[in-house]
Amino acid sequence: xxxxxxxxxxxxxxxxxxxxxxxQDMADSMTLVSWGGAYQASQVKAYAEPYxxxxxxxxxxxxxxxxEAVAKLRAMNEAGNVTWDLVDAVASDSMRLCDEGLxxxxxxxxxxAAAPDGTSASDDFGDLLVSDCFVPQIVYSTTFGYxxxxxxxxxxxxxxICDVFDLAKYxxxxxxxxxxxxxLEWALYCDGVAKDDIYPTLGTDAGVNQALAKLGTIKDxxxxxxxxxxxxQLLADGEVFMGSTYNGRLFSAIxxxxxxxxxxxxxxxxxxxxxxxxxxxPADRKARVMDFLKFATDxxxxxxxxxxxxxxxxxxxxxxxxxxxxxxxxxxxxxxxxDPANAGNVHIYDYEWWADNRDDxxxxxxxxxxx
Amino acid sequence: xxxxxxxPVETKPLSFALPVIGAAGAFVGLFVGTAHGSGLMGVVIxxxxxxxxxxxxxxxxxxxxxxxTRKAMIALFVVIxxxxxxxxxxVLGGLFGWFFSWFIFWIGEGRYRANLAPxxxxxxxxxxxxxxxxCGAIFIFLITPILVVIPLSFNAQNFFTFTPEMLRxxxxxxxxxxxxxxxxxxxxxxxLRNSLSIAPMATILSVxxxxxxxxxxxxxxxxxxxxxxxxxxxxxxxxxxxxxxGMYFFYSRVGLQGTYMGVVLAHAALGxxxxxxxxxxxxxxxxxxxxxxxANMGADPLTTFFRVQMPLILPGVISGGLFAFIxxxxxxVVVLFVGSANQQTLPWRMFTGLREQxxxxxxxxxxxxxxxxxxxxxxxEYLRRRSERLRGLSPG
Numbered sequence: 057x058x059x060x061x062x063x064x065x066x067x068x069x070x071x072x073x074x075x076x077x078x079x080q081d082m083a084d085s086m087t088l089v090s091w092g093g094a095y096q097a098s099q100v101k102a103y104a105e106p107y108x109x110x111x112x113x114x115x116x117x118x119x120x121x122x123x124e125a126v127a128k129l130r131a132m133n134e135a136g137n138v139t140w141d142l143v144d145a146v147a148s149d150s151m152r153l154c155d156e157g158l159x160x161x162x163x164x165x166x167x168x169a170a171a172p173d174g175t176s177a178s179d180d181f182g183d184l185l186v187s188d189c190f191v192p193q194i195v196y197s198t199t200f201g202y203x204x205x206x207x208x209x210x211x212x213x214x215x216x217i218c219d220v221f222d223l224a225k226y227x228x229x230x231x232x233x234x235x236x237x238x239x240l241e242w243a244l245y246c247d248g249v250a251k252d253d254i255y256p257t258l259g260t261d262a263g264v265n266q267a268l269a270k271l272g273t274i275k276d277x278x279x280x281x282x283x284x285x286x287x288x289q290l291l292a293d294g295e296v297f298m299g300s301t302y303n304g305r306l307f308s309a310i311x312x313x314x315x316x317x318x319x320x321x322x323x324x325x326x327x328x329x330x331x332x333x334x335x336x337x338p339a340d341r342k343a344r345v346m347d348f349l350k351f352a353t354d355x356x357x358x359x360x361x362x363x364x365x366x367x368x369x370x371x372x373x374x375x376x377x378x379x380x381x382x383x384x385x386x387x388x389x390x391x392x393x394x395d396p397a398n399a400g401n402v403h404i405y406d407y408e409w410w411a412d413n414r415d416d417x418x419x420x421x422x423x424x425x426x427x
Numbered sequence: 428x429x430x431x432x433x434x435p436v437e438t439k440p441l442s443f444a445l446p447v448i449g450a451a452g453a454f455v456g457l458f459v460g461t462a463h464g465s466g467l468m469g470v471v472i473x474x475x476x477x478x479x480x481x482x483x484x485x486x487x488x489x490x491x492x493x494x495x496t497r498k499a500m501i502a503l504f505v506v507i508x509x510x511x512x513x514x515x516x517x518v519l520g521g522l523f524g525w526f527f528s529w530f531i532f533w534i535g536e537g538r539y540r541a542n543l544a545p546x547x548x549x550x551x552x553x554x555x556x557x558x559x560x561x562c563g564a565i566f567i568f569l570i571t572p573i574l575v576v577i578p579l580s581f582n583a584q585n586f587f588t589f590t591p592e593m594l595r596x597x598x599x600x601x602x603x604x605x606x607x608x609x610x611x612x613x614x615x616x617x618x619l620r621n622s623l624s625i626a627p628m629a630t631i632l633s634v635x636x637x638x639x640x641x642x643x644x645x646x647x648x649x650x651x652x653x654x655x656x657x658x659x660x661x662x663x664x665x666x667x668x669x670x671x672x673g674m675y676f677f678y679s680r681v682g683l684q685g686t687y688m689g690v691v692l693a694h695a696a697l698g699x700x701x702x703x704x705x706x707x708x709x710x711x712x713x714x715x716x717x718x719x720x721x722a723n724m725g726a727d728p729l730t731t732f733f734r735v736q737m738p739l740i741l742p743g744v745i746s747g748g749l750f751a752f753i754x755x756x757x758x759x760v761v762v763l764f765v766g767s768a769n770q771q772t773l774p775w776r777m778f779t780g781l782r783e784q785x786x787x788x789x790x791x792x793x794x795x796x797x798x799x800x801x802x803x804x805x806x807x808e809y810l811r812r813r814s815e816r817l818r819g820l821s822p823g
Contacts, residue, residue, distance in 0.1 A: 087768050093784030118614075119768035120779040135679035139767045285785040292586040313585050 082344040083141075085115045090144040092120035093285065094308050098364035099144070099193075101382070103352035106360075110351075114344070123283075125149055129158045129334060138334050141345045144193075147186050147328040148407055154189035159332040161188040167346055169354040171373035180355070180371045184328055186407060191353050192330035192370035194361065197393035197402070198238055199324035201291055201306040202226075202298035205316045217323035218246035220298060221274055231287045231299025234280035236421035237410055238300070238325045241403055243270035245323060255409050264417065268424050280425070291317050303393050307366035311384060311391070321398040325405050330370065368394035434545040437537050444485060444535040445478045451530060452477025455523070477527065484528070485535040493532055500528035515594050573797060580605055580790035587785055605791040615788065618776040625687070625762075625772060626755040629694035633751035636695070637702025638744050642736070644703070645710045656703070663700040667760045670697070675764040685767030693765045694758060698751025705750065709743025709814065742814030746807050753803060756796075 088104070090096040096118060104116050121128055122144050132138045145153065153159040162168075164185055168177035178185060184192040202214055206228060219226055220242065232239055244254050244263065247270040257263035271278075279296055281287055287301035288309040303324065309315045331353070333345055351357065358369035359377035366388060369375065378389050389395055393402075453474035460469010480500065488496045501524035508520020533539055543552060583602040584590055592600025609615045640659055644652050662670055674693050675684060683689035713736065721731040737744075759774040766775070773796070777789050 089768075091783055092779055093786075117768040119771075120783060121768075123782060131675065132679075135676050135684070137679035137684055139685050283782050283785075285783060289586050289588075289785045292584070293588045 081340055082347060083338075083340040084113055084344070085117065086141045086341070086344055086348060087117045087119055087139060088142050088144070089119045089121050089125060089140050091122045091284075094365055095304060095367075096120065098361050098367075099352075101364050102361035103348075103357055106357070107348055107351050126152055126158075129153060130156070132334070133158055133336075138336060140334055141337065141341055142349065143332050143334060144329065145190075145332050147190060147192070147330065148410065150190040150330065150332050151187045151407065151411060153332055154187045158335055159189035160335045160337075162191065162333065164191070167350060169350050171355050171371065173373065175373060180373050182372060184370050186328065189332050190328075190330050191332070191349060192328045193353065193358060194329050194367035194370055195326055195394055196329060196367045197303045197321075197324040197326050198233065198300055199303050199306070199393070200298050200300050200320040200322075201287070201309070201317045202320060203228075203291055203294060203296075203316060204318050206294060206297045213318060214298065214320050215322060217242050217320075219320070221246045221270065223274060223277060226297060228297025229277050229279055229290075229295060230274060231279045231281050231290050231296045231301070233300055234282045234425070236417045237405060237414075238403070239271060240264070240267040240417070240421075241325075241405065242323060243267040245403075246270060251403075255406055258409075258417075259413070264420060268420070271424075288313075288315075288317075291315065303391075304365045304367050307391050311381070311386065319398075321393070322401050323403045324393055324398070325403045326393065327405065328370065329367075362388050362392070366391035366393075368392040433542055434540045436541050438490070439535060439537045441482065441486060441535075444531075445481050447534050448481035448531055449474040449478040451527070477531075480527070481531045481535065484531050490532075490536065497528040497532070500524050500531075513594075514596050576790050577794050577797070580787055580794045582787045582790075585786060587787060587790070605787045606795075608786075608788045609791050609795070612788075614771075615773075615776060615792070618771050618773045621770055622756055622772040622774075625690050625694060625770070626752050628691045629698055629755040630748050630752040632691065632695035633698030633702050634744060634748040637699045637747060637751070638706050638740075640699070641703045641706035641710060642732075645707060659703055660700040662697050667697075671761040671764040674761060678765055684765060685770070687770060690762055690766045690770050690772075693761050694755035695751075697758065697761065698754050701750035701754065702744070702747035705743045705747035706740060709740040713739055739817065742810045742817070746810050746814075749803050749807050753800065 088099075090099055100118070108114060108116065119140065125143050125145050126149050129138070129140070129143070132140070143159075150159060154161065164178045164181065165176050168181075168191065170176055171180045181192055184195070186192075200214070200217070200220065204213070207213060208225075208227065211225060214220070214226055220230055240258055241254050244257055244267045245251060247266055249257050249263075249266075258267065279290060279299070281290070281299070281301070284302045284305050287296070287299035288305050290296045290299055292309060292313070292315050298320070303319070306317065306319055310317050310319070331349060333342070333349065337345065353371075355371055355373045356377065358371050359374040359379070361367070362369055362374075362378045363380065363382040369378065375394070378392065380386060381388055390397065393399065453470045456469035456471070456473020456476075457466050458469070459473065460466045463469070484496050484500065501521060504520040504524025504527070505517055506520070508516035508518070508523070510516070512519070539556065540547075540552060543555060547555070578593070579587055579589065581601045581603065582588070582590065582593065582605070583600050590600050594600075640655075643649060644656055644659075649655075671693075674696075678684040678689050678693070683692065717735050717739075718731050721735045722728075726734065756772075757774055758772070759778050762770065762772050762775050763778070766772070773792060777792060780786060780789050
């Protein structure tokens, strides 16, 4: 009798221990790194809150440091003290981190959930898997917004990227990002270079000078920005007539803040944003992060995020699930950069070309700015 | 105005008064004109308008009708301001009218000499007032950025913009929603809690170590006093980013990076120099014969310290502590390196918030911090005066 009890108790303990193993293997806290603002808020709502509801006892700390993710991860690696568990980064930063061995290489089909219809993750994300370390979340674009009330009377609203360079028709200041990427391509395109010839042209000194000369025609009317929040601020102030920024920021200013601003989607520049896992995490933290990553990048979660911000989900299977804005109740699909009505003429920026030429062109661009 | 005059006042000739008044008009016109697109036009219009007003006031109406003239002039400016820019124009117009009507008579009647010694040359009189204007301009230059933040923090919109509603003083243009955001957002509240738990702890450590160091270093028999002092004060002199990077790598090795204690220690190191400097300064006025007298009466060194020395240097200790507190409370560079996301302080959040999301919540926080800083500095000033008073009473 006594023996039986002991045996039973032991078995019960073993069973309990057996089920507890997986949970014990996972750390119960995570530090996620993102961009702050409305974008991070959408991640909290769509990814973190449902995950925490399903996993009580886990805590998530957010660090708004994505802007300096590369530098900080390098320093952490050097100090042997990686405190981040999952980092939101743009595609180009992810590729750099992957090349430097600071981000973990992932087998996408193994660590990510398949689509509901069984399509493998790598097919579902398709071409957007630009790096082995990178799990894309959203497609965003850098595009233009303009003040509808500052439009000269009797002039039709700007509809072409080249209107940015047309000071006679659309007088007023423009806000452009303080970097060569996108700006040089737009300048060449509006200087008559065919879309397919943009990168070959930019590869020559004469091409760079041509692009800078075109930008030079509006240089004294340009306000250069470096943080995504600046252009909406400048537009709201009426400091600039039109300006480029991330499309979600413009959506927020237009739909949520009711500013007299309208979108101009022509030649919008697509880019990707997604997660990377820092290399060298201890096993328990890695297990927790992988669990979260699988959950947060499944088809439904990516579609949910689009209810809070106008960025397109990176999975094909999420597109049909995009619904209405969570608070405003407006249809989100027409505000997505990937919507057919908006994506008529887009600029696909060449990651590899820029990876090779970035430092060189950055130096030239900065020198030109200082002239 | 006091009835007491040093120099008898005499009416100045118009050939002197009008150009001076015109120059003042041109100066103001420069700002108004620049705001409306043409500085030159502003200068010309300002100068002509003011000279005309000056002529009318001084020559046509004259001293006898000063009160009426001044009232009429203020009314004129108010009406013009109202027509040009509505309610804010009315307020500004009133201020300008009040100032210029006073200025015209002040110059025209030569009142500016009344409170100065009669033997001063014109050059000296000119410098006397120029100096005050320069001081005022510097003061405005320093204070305006802080003052602009305060009304913007009551903005009803989510941008750093004076909206037309705000400029019309329309209540709909103002709101407390950014304050509400600050007090209800868990992120900001966590940051506030972090700041409030890190700063006092760092202050206690700074005050403890700093006071002991200052007392030790003020003993004449300590060897290498100057060298030790220089090393202890170095966190104040070395660029912050260098201390921060050094601390980051060192703390990472010893496991302090990203911990509460790590941030507290780092901030204590930054605060110690302030305590050392203020306490050392107070100790200069401390009479050593008091400690000898205490010893003579049988007190051991510890009792002497707490019963005799401490009460006298307390103002220095407290003001050093306040500086240490503000240093920790305002610090962003070191905490970005040494802290982790769990130790986000208010300045950290303001810094990242300003970069990623230009939200007036930051201005609301800034306003709250300005108010707190003013309270702390008022306390500091009060203590400084008390210390001066006490020092004046103490022998030696």
